[in-house]
Amino acid sequence: MELSVSQAQGRVPVTVLHVKGNIDSTSYQEFQTQAETLIADGAHELLVDLREVPYMSSAGLRALNQIYNKLRASTEDTNTVTKGVTAGTYKSPHLKLLSPSARVLETLKMSGFDMFLDIHSTLDAAVASF
Amino acid sequence: MHLRAGDGGGRDNPAAMDRGGRENPAAIDRGGRENPAAMDRGGRENPAPTHIVVSLSPLRLERAFDGSLEQLSNIRDFVGQTAHSLGGSEDDAFACELACDEAAANVYNHAFENKHGRIVMRIWRAENRLVMQMHYQGKAFDPDKIPEPDLRAPIQERPTGGLGLYFMRQLMDDVAFEFDDVRGNTLTMRRILNIPERYGVMELSIERPADDAAVIHIQGSVDGSNFKQLIAQAETLHGEGVNRIVLEISGCEYMSSSGLVALNAITKLLRGERAPDAEDGWAVLKTLDDARGASDKVQLALVNPTPRVDRVLDLAGLKNLIPSYPDTASALAALA
Numbered sequence: 001m002e003l004s005v006s007q008a009q010g011r012v013p014v015t016v017l018h019v020k021g022n023i024d025s026t027s028y029q030e031f032q033t034q035a036e037t038l039i040a041d042g043a044h045e046l047l048v049d050l051r052e053v054p055y056m057s058s059a060g061l062r063a064l065n066q067i068y069n070k071l072r073a074s075t076e077d078t079n080t081v082t083k084g085v086t087a088g089t090y091k092s093p094h095l096k097l098l099s100p101s102a103r104v105l106e107t108l109k110m111s112g113f114d115m116f117l118d119i120h121s122t123l124d125a126a127v128a129s130f
Numbered sequence: 131m132h133l134r135a136g137d138g139g140g141r142d143n144p145a146a147m148d149r150g151g152r153e154n155p156a157a158i159d160r161g162g163r164e165n166p167a168a169m170d171r172g173g174r175e176n177p178a179p180t181h182i183v184v185s186l187s188p189l190r191l192e193r194a195f196d197g198s199l200e201q202l203s204n205i206r207d208f209v210g211q212t213a214h215s216l217g218g219s220e221d222d223a224f225a226c227e228l229a230c231d232e233a234a235a236n237v238y239n240h241a242f243e244n245k246h247g248r249i250v251m252r253i254w255r256a257e258n259r260l261v262m263q264m265h266y267q268g269k270a271f272d273p274d275k276i277p278e279p280d281l282r283a284p285i286q287e288r289p290t291g292g293l294g295l296y297f298m299r300q301l302m303d304d305v306a307f308e309f310d311d312v313r314g315n316t317l318t319m320r321r322i323l324n325i326p327e328r329y330g331v332m333e334l335s336i337e338r339p340a341d342d343a344a345v346i347h348i349q350g351s352v353d354g355s356n357f358k359q360l361i362a363q364a365e366t367l368h369g370e371g372v373n374r375i376v377l378e379i380s381g382c383e384y385m386s387s388s389g390l391v392a393l394n395a396i397t398k399l400l401r402g403e404r405a406p407d408a409e410d411g412w413a414v415l416k417t418l419d420d421a422r423g424a425s426d427k428v429q430l431a432l433v434n435p436t437p438r439v440d441r442v443l444d445l446a447g448l449k450n451l452i453p454s455y456p457d458t459a460s461a462l463a464a465l466a
Contacts, residue, residue: 024235025238026199026200057228111297
């Protein structure tokens with residue numbers, strides 16, 4: 001797996017983490033650690049670029065879950081989020097995904113992660129959505 | 131690789147769990163989704179398989195994986211290629227890869243306490259199901275005690291475990307664990323394949339470019355339900371004086387181990403040997419190789435096998451014995 005980072009400017013500055021390769025039990029830790037380092041260094045808005053990720057197992061989802069929790073605003077009310085997820089109106093404000101492959105999307109859907117992770121198909125739309 | 135007259139697989143597992151009836155708010159749509167980002171599973175070689183065993187009737191593949199998590203991609207490649215070769219669609223192959231990845235990751239992380247060990251995988255086809263078995267020595271667990279993830283729970287409150295097992299049950303029609311301290315543990319997973327509608331349908335058409343030569347065009351699938359028809363057709367042609375046969379199989383979508391039996395029978399027929407009894411034909415498949423030394427003259431050739439059929443031939447070790455050509459003319463010329 002190869003990781004690289006770039007910055008984009010929408011309404012707010014967005015950190016883009018580009019992932020190349022499969023995210024499975026072998027590689028998720030590297031991915032998660034990189035994202036956590038970015039957050040520790042001050043990134044508030046994180047876009048994970050999945051365009052070159054052919055495959056993701058549940059290990060990748062667990063990493064996304066951890067990253068989501070690190071980015072979650074401490075003021076965010078759990079009940080409001082839960083209601084929003086159930087109603088289909090909530091989309092993760094600080095963690096977004098760019099262009100998962102059909103297979104990765106299946107994995108996200110099977111786990112229900114697509115119900116609250118905001119997924120975009122183009123870089124411009126993703127950056128503008130923060 | 132060697133061929134072995136294997137014992138039959140397909141035994142049923144009494145401890146099978148069924149995924150039916152479970153609440154599933156985000157069920158994956160298994161039907162017919164297109165796959166623009168199919169994984170590269172063509173042509174890649176597994177770097178270091180410990181051994182591979184192919185047995186026929188049913189065609190069963192076995193491979194051992196020694197090591198740790200770094201074997202996951204090898205396991206996925208093996209499972210995906212085999213699922214595809216045994217008649218699975220791209221969706222089937224993906225489901226099998228993901229389920230085995232999750233199962234193996236759990237074994238490496240939880241069952242092997244030092245995180246290293248051997249996993250032996252066996253895969254075979256039983257009618258419309260693909261059966262995958264994972265055998266290993268290691269710590270047991272109670273699958274019923276793994277809570278099913280609540281997909282409606284707030285994301286921040288979700289337990290991080292259990293998702294792998296949940297995926298396995300979603301992707302497979304049947305997931306069963308057997309734990310045995312002495313003989314080792316066996317995980318058996320079965321999936322009903324998305325079989326093409328033409329399964330069991332074989333259409334033959336014959337051309338006679340010369341008195342002693344025939345081209346048989348095969349459309350559809352050559353499997354247990356129809357392989358004897360193919361042998362009978364070759365016998366009829368042989369009776370009419372044909373001793374060179376080209377099978378044009380570009381339209382053959384699937385060939386089971388019964389199809390391989392038919393190829394074996396036709397090869398023997400054209401050599402003037404008695405065709406083996408179709409009922410135990412697979413047991414003598416290996417004799418094709420043995421019998422070849424005396425005469426290298428080949429009287430059966432294939433034209434344009436699909437990549438899937440080509441892999442089945444390769445797995446069974448027949449690819450070098452029955453040559454393939456890109457078109458009928460060059461196949462006929464090679465047999466002349």
